[in-house]
Amino acid sequence: MNRVEKLIAEMALPVIAAPMFTVSNPAMALAVCAEGLMGTFPAHTTRSVEMLAEWLTIMDEGLAKLANSGGGAIGPFGVNLVVHPTNPRLAGDLDLCIEHKVPVILTSKGAPGEVFDRVHDYGGVVFHDIASARHAEKALEAGADGLIAVCGGAGGHCGTINPFALVNEVRQLTDKALILAGAVTTGRDVLAAQVMGADLVYMGTRFINTEESSASDGYRQMIVEAKSNDVFFTAAMDGAPANLLAASLVRAGVDLEDLKRQTPGAIISAQENKKRWKDVWSAGHGVGAIHDVLSVSALCDRLKAEYAEARAGLNRLSAVPA
Ligand SMILES: Cc1cc2nc3c(=O)[nH]c(=O)nc-3n(C[C@H](O)[C@H](O)[C@H](O)COP(=O)(O)O)c2cc1C
Structure with missing residues (x-):
């Protein structure tokens, strides 16, 4: 072995x-x-x-x-x-x-x-x-x-x-x-x-x-409420393709229709990196279970x-x- x-x-x-x-x-x-x-x-x-x-x-x-x-x-x-x-x-x-x-x-x-x-x-x-x-x-x-x-x-x-x-x-x-x-x-x-x-x-x-996770209660609750089609796929956050909870994007003031048309750089320059990952929450398609x-x-x-x-x-x- x-x-x-x-x-x-x-x-x-x-x-x-x-x-x-x-x-x-x-x-x-x-x-x-x-x-x-x-x-x-x-x-x-x-x-x-x-x-x-x-x-x-x-x-x-x-x-x-x-x-x-x-x-x-x-x-x-x-x-x-x-x-x-x-x-x-x-x-x-x-x-x-x-x-x-x-x-x-x-x-x-x-x-x-x-x-x-x-x-x-x-x-x-x-x-x-x-x-x-x-x-x-x-x-x-x-x-x-x-x-x-x-x-x-x-x-x-x-x-x-x-x-x-x-x-x-x-x-x-x-x-x-x-x-x-x-x-x-x-x-x-x-x-x-x-x-x-x-x-x-x-x-x-x-x-x-x-x-034990460091996630906030709001983050966890959003996962409880989400189904796979509430997960938004975009590279606009930091240039790399990522799955994000749509509700957290909307709450951060992001227009999802707009985001679909954005090039990655547009959002990157608009916000500071760490804050982005703190306020906009990521999750995979497994949320529905x-x-x-x-x-x-x-x-x-x-x-x-x-x-x-x-x-x-x-x-x-x-x-x-x-
Ligand atoms: C909030 C969040 C942060 C993540 N951060 C990292 C990271 O820092 N490094 C890494 O290699 N993968 C990171 N990942 C990816 C995970 O390691 C893993 O590949 C992924 O969560 C697996 O998919 P699942 O969430 O559907 O189970 C992150 C995933 C999530 C949801």
């Missing part, structure tokens, strides 16, 4: 609580790890390298406490790094992750092999996010241990390709770990992703509606039960001719 296979085999459910800017935090990540799933946060949610150092120390201490408590499986921990050369914090954030030997590094935007090599040197693994087969080829060449297929319908900066299509294309390139991202919301969805050929899933939007806010622990229990029920229910397929 290689390092990645071992990591997955030791998880209670093949679910990564996906890194979400301004939403994920150490309390949420630790609560997820305590349930045997993978907890994560993006390094860039912290305001400074010093704050990232604090968050990593909280994780080290929290995970050590969990290990000593003698409970069940403890999930691995991952940090998301934007590895594009335009990220001024990359060098400092990476040095810290190396110092803390973060087990899983989730990289996005660009695929620099030297980052991957430095993570491999301390025994870490790197999963890189991709939205097309071409991105996947580049990430594999650079030495990624796994690929996060960000498909149409995902929250945040999303892809546009249908999950069946992207998984099939990536599976023709590699047997390495494949993580499916995009509207995965229930335990049944996790099993479906595995059947499609994925090894793990990224679950983002579902975890916004947990008590989210009806509550609950603790991470209760959510993970529910996901495990739904997964088990879906697996048991597969027997009903025996009626289908082979």
Whole structure:
């Protein structure tokens, strides 16, 4: 069993609580790890390298406490790094992750092999996010241990390709770990992703509606009230295609009809970046299956039960001719 296979085999459910800017935090990540799933946060949610150092120390201490408590499986921990050369914090954030030997590094935007090599040197693994087969080829060449297929319908900066299509294309390139991202919301969805050929899933939007997330009550309520057609796809916010809650755009004074005709630059120059992501809220197409806010622990229990029920229910397929 290689390092990645071992990591997955030791998880209670093949679910990564996906890194979400301004939403994920150490309390949420630790609560997820305590349930045997993978907890994560993006390094860039912290305001400074010093704050990232604090968050990593909280994780080290929290995970050590969990290990000593003698409970069940403890999930691995991952940090998301934007590895594009335009990220001024990359060098400092990476040095810290190396110092803390973060087990899983989730990289996005660009695929620099030297980052991957430095993570491999301390025994870490790197999963890189991709939205097309071409991105996947580049990430594999650079030495990624796994690929996060960000498909149409995902929250945040999303892809546009249908999950069946992207998984099939990536599976023709590699047997390495494949993580499916995009509207995965229930335990049944996790099993479906595995059947499609994925090894793990990224679950983002579902975890916004947990008590431990940093999302405001208004954000969570908007998710409870939303259906998939309340999610607006646009690159106008910051130039990269993203799924946003239409109601939050309207509330921020954006005319949706106008927005459909905007070029990306028009909105970018109109507002300041951080404020934009604070006032305009992102979510994936999975919103229609989210009806509550609950603790991470209760959510993970529910996901495990739904997964088990879906697996048991597969027997009903025996009626289908082979
Ligand atoms: C509010 C929000 C913020 C996000 N921020 C990041 C981020 O900082 N880095 C990243 O790699 N992905 C980010 N994502 C994408 C998620 O990691 C993940 O790919 C996505 O949420 C999966 O789709 P789902 O929300 O439909 O489950 C974000 C998603 C959301 C909803």
